[in-house]
Amino acid sequence: MITITGQKYRFCDGVTRRSFLQIGGLALGGLSLPQILQAEQQQGIKRGHKAIINIFLPGGPPHQDMWDLKPNAPKEIRGELKEISTNVPGIRIGELFPRMAKMMDKFTVIRSMVGAGGGHDAWQCQTGRSSKGNQPAGGWPSMGAVLSKLHGTVKPGVPPFVGLAPNCGHKEWGDPGTAGFLGPAHSPFLSNKDGNAKEDMKLNGLTIDRLGSRKSLFDSFDTLRRDVDNTRAIEGLDAFNQQALAMLTSSRLAEALNLDKEDPKLRERYGRGTAKKQSDGSHKLLDDFLMARRLVEAGARCVTLAFSRWDWHSGNFNRARQDMPMLDQALTALVEDLHQRGMNKDVSVVVWGEFGRTPKVNAKAGRDHWPKLSTAVLACGQMNHGQVIGASDKHAGEAVDRPVRFGDVFATLYTSMGINVETATVPDLSGRPRYLVDHGRRPLKELIS
Numbered sequence: 001m002i003t004i005t006g007q008k009y010r011f012c013d014g015v016t017r018r019s020f021l022q023i024g025g026l027a028l029g030g031l032s033l034p035q036i037l038q039a040e041q042q043q044g045i046k047r048g049h050k051a052i053i054n055i056f057l058p059g060g061p062p063h064q065d066m067w068d069l070k071p072n073a074p075k076e077i078r079g080e081l082k083e084i085s086t087n088v089p090g091i092r093i094g095e096l097f098p099r100m101a102k103m104m105d106k107f108t109v110i111r112s113m114v115g116a117g118g119g120h121d122a123w124q125c126q127t128g129r130s131s132k133g134n135q136p137a138g139g140w141p142s143m144g145a146v147l148s149k150l151h152g153t154v155k156p157g158v159p160p161f162v163g164l165a166p167n168c169g170h171k172e173w174g175d176p177g178t179a180g181f182l183g184p185a186h187s188p189f190l191s192n193k194d195g196n197a198k199e200d201m202k203l204n205g206l207t208i209d210r211l212g213s214r215k216s217l218f219d220s221f222d223t224l225r226r227d228v229d230n231t232r233a234i235e236g237l238d239a240f241n242q243q244a245l246a247m248l249t250s251s252r253l254a255e256a257l258n259l260d261k262e263d264p265k266l267r268e269r270y271g272r273g274t275a276k277k278q279s280d281g282s283h284k285l286l287d288d289f290l291m292a293r294r295l296v297e298a299g300a301r302c303v304t305l306a307f308s309r310w311d312w313h314s315g316n317f318n319r320a321r322q323d324m325p326m327l328d329q330a331l332t333a334l335v336e337d338l339h340q341r342g343m344n345k346d347v348s349v350v351v352w353g354e355f356g357r358t359p360k361v362n363a364k365a366g367r368d369h370w371p372k373l374s375t376a377v378l379a380c381g382q383m384n385h386g387q388v389i390g391a392s393d394k395h396a397g398e399a400v401d402r403p404v405r406f407g408d409v410f411a412t413l414y415t416s417m418g419i420n421v422e423t424a425t426v427p428d429l430s431g432r433p434r435y436l437v438d439h440g441r442r443p444l445k446e447l448i449s
Helices: 017-024 033-043 098-102 123-127 143-151 208-212 222-227 231-249 252-257 264-270 287-298 316-340 406-416
Strands: 051-056 083-085 092-094 107-114 161-163 302-306 347-352 374-380 387-389 399-401 425-427 433-435
Touching: 051 123, 051 143, 051 287, 083 098, 098 316, 107 399, 107 406, 123 143, 123 406, 143 161, 143 302, 143 406, 143 425, 252 287, 264 287, 264 316, 287 302, 287 316, 316 347, 316 374, 347 406, 374 406
Parallel strands: 051 302, 051 347, 107 387, 161 302
Antiparallel strands: 083 092, 107 374, 347 374, 425 433
């Protein structure tokens, strides 16, 4: 979020310490070209602008009503929705995803996601880690932060890591992913915290000319540096000189966030949705899906977003009939758009929630929390799509074939970025190299040739 305000510790030209930190929060990446090239050479990372769009469904979506229906189960298990066929023989999905059914050859459904921690948060979907316990000092970094660290900035003025989720009443559902021990230089640029990216881009009366004249001030904040006791925070301040000014003076980011530049017909294909937040959850802003594509096209390496609120302890099927067609429209528009623009080989898409829902429908026509099993969908990224990975039992309660963990999906996504998860590491606060996924997690061989 670009805001230039503040109340305390005013510097000589009127810029406050708080203002500087807010501007500085936009400083992402921070690696010099030699550092990037050296890191890539050491860790076998291939050059090129690859990216990931991570779509989080906060609350835990009902897997057995979306992409793993059980039509032969008792009524209290199977619920009200029916299966439909797809353009891939033998694959059937829920009736509320007709657009996806027509292009199933461009998707992969994982029906055997296991290992959910059970918390109502996006943490596993952002870090891929199995447990919050025994974290290194500073905490595990999210995927966006890792990509920012390893790959750096693609184009000046465009942050490598962008979060589009709004502030949620249950804040864990609006988590875009944090930098963890990688520090503020690799934090996400939060462009859409109140559901209006264009409003967030206002500079509140501070002109680019005035900002540019203060570049020397950014080089002389010794007092501010003494206030910072975290070495990674200082690393972030070093990145501010390059990245904050680049973002504020370049038109690339503003243009990417300006959806008015899109063909109206394409915008209608994605759908508009609503910026109104769903209780303590996210909004249903379908514009975010289009915004994600525009940001990736402009140079972002990882874009995270959240859609609606899926904690349906009551009224599961009524809510499904509202939200699932919207997800179907926006997701298929995004994948179709990436293919039409020739971006499908370089951009990977993943859709998931923190856990699944109970096989049995409760007395309020809802489904409750079910960490034992969930589902995920992947698209693009030059993967082998048009398939289902894994299988659940007859009630969609447990995995009976090919259990897949969050870290396995992360290993697959990193591999799609050209990163070798068996050798690539990032340093923690002590300088110790840390692997990107938990021990034993490997790319899904069904997807990666």
